[in-house]
Amino acid sequence: MRLKTINPYRSTCIVFLALFLAGCTQWRYDMGDHIRHADLDKLQQGMPLTEVIAIFGPPQRISSNVSGYVMAWEHWQVDEDSLGIRLGALGADILSLDWGKARIRGEFLLATFDREHRLSGSTVSQWDNDAGGGQGIQPFIGVVSMVDIDDLVAQMPQHLWGANSLRELPRALNSPSSPISGDAGLEQRGTPPSIGQKSLELR
Amino acid sequence: MKRLRPILMAVLCAALLSACVQYKSKRGVEVKWQSDITEQLQKGKSTRGEVLALLGPPSQLISLEDETVLYYLFERTKGDGYILILYNRFTVDARYDRAVFFFDENDILSDYSTHIHEAEDD
Numbered sequence: 001m002r003l004k005t006i007n008p009y010r011s012t013c014i015v016f017l018a019l020f021l022a023g024c025t026q027w028r029y030d031m032g033d034h035i036r037h038a039d040l041d042k043l044q045q046g047m048p049l050t051e052v053i054a055i056f057g058p059p060q061r062i063s064s065n066v067s068g069y070v071m072a073w074e075h076w077q078v079d080e081d082s083l084g085i086r087l088g089a090l091g092a093d094i095l096s097l098d099w100g101k102a103r104i105r106g107e108f109l110l111a112t113f114d115r116e117h118r119l120s121g122s123t124v125s126q127w128d129n130d131a132g133g134g135q136g137i138q139p140f141i142g143v144v145s146m147v148d149i150d151d152l153v154a155q156m157p158q159h160l161w162g163a164n165s166l167r168e169l170p171r172a173l174n175s176p177s178s179p180i181s182g183d184a185g186l187e188q189r190g191t192p193p194s195i196g197q198k199s200l201e202l203r
Numbered sequence: 204m205k206r207l208r209p210i211l212m213a214v215l216c217a218a219l220l221s222a223c224v225q226y227k228s229k230r231g232v233e234v235k236w237q238s239d240i241t242e243q244l245q246k247g248k249s250t251r252g253e254v255l256a257l258l259g260p261p262s263q264l265i266s267l268e269d270e271t272v273l274y275y276l277f278e279r280t281k282g283d284g285y286i287l288i289l290y291n292r293f294t295v296d297a298r299y300d301r302a303v304f305f306f307d308e309n310d311i312l313s314d315y316s317t318h319i320h321e322a323e324d325d
Contacts, residue, residue, distance in 0.1 A: 022289065023288060023289055023290070023291060024289065024290045024291065025290075025291040025292070025293075026290075026291070026292045026293070027292075027293045027294075027295065028292075028293070028294040028295065029294075029295045029296075029297070030294070030295070030296045030297070031296075031297040032297070032298070032299060033298070033299075033320075049305070049314055050314050053303065053314065053315075053316035054316065057301070057316055057317075057318035058274075058301040058302055058303040058316045058317060058318050059301075059303065060299055060301065062263075062265060062272065062274055062303065063265065064265050064266060064267035064270075064272070068267065069267065069272075115267070115268075117305070117313070117314065153295070153297075155230055155278060156231075156276055156278055156299065158231070158262040158263045158274060158276045159230055159231060159262065159276070159278070161262060161263040161264075182263045182264070182265035182272075182274070183265060183266065
């Protein structure tokens with residue numbers, strides 16, 4: 001029996017094929033302006049609205065409520081990493097191996113004002129969290145995304161304010177209680193639609 | 204030379220298939236709240252009509268009983284990236300130019316604030 005010798009050209013081609021069928025992709029999102037700690041220390045109960053917006057600028061989110069106004073300032077950084085390898089070089093031409101993960105960092109300042117435009121409360125949250133990820137083996141092409149960050153990097157809701165009332169029924173009926181309206185509170189990025197007032201929306 | 208051919212082919216393919224991208228996205232109302240325009244506004248004097256005449260329709264109109272708030276937002280997103288087949292990287296920066304105006308029950312300007320992000324070309 002004759003042993004088959006390894007063809008160096010073929011081996012090189014296989015190695016390069018394996019390399020070219022693998023790819024790593026990184027997305028980096030930076031949205032909004034950093035909220036400075038020194039500015040947060042200036043916040044005091046009863047402070048006039050004029051002073052607060054002079055320090056932080058106009059809020060990114062604003063809504064009225066029964067007791068006055070609620071405003072929010074935010075800064076988000078979202079990192080998405082993914083790696084995909086076609087397994088063709090290993091003889092499984094129809095399969096691809098995918099892996100992905102996301103991480104979020106951010107700051108959110110929420111301030112409420114009474115009807116006399118005085119600061120009635122404020123709270124700040126800062127986070128540096130794993131935002132999920134996954135891995136999988138998929139045939140032919142990657143059909144399912146291993147990381148989903150669309151809700152975290154969406155455009156600001158103010159762009160939809162007018163259009164929200166022109167949606168088809170029954171969705172247009174959600175407008176008065178929608179966080180987009182500016183008259184029914186506000187919500188952070190990434191809030192699941194199955195909680196809070198959105199869970200009552202007609203679809 | 205024959206031995207190097209696959210390597211050269213691979214390098215050539217990598218060079219031909221690599222790319223770089225740059226993109227911009229602009230959404231929202233036109234930024235008209237530069238300081239030379241807002242200098243014309245006076246708290247306690249200017250009316251809602253005057254603000255609307257200067258800045259146009261807002262992104263959002265909010266009411267609290269007799270008070271009203273006009274909110275203006277312009278969102279600019281800038282991104283770039285490079286595609287090297289083996290390694291691809293994209294960065295996206297979103298900045299928000301915004302202005303908010305508060306009016307009392309007589310439609311007189313009671314408070315306002317504006318912000319335009321620096322070092323951005325139009």
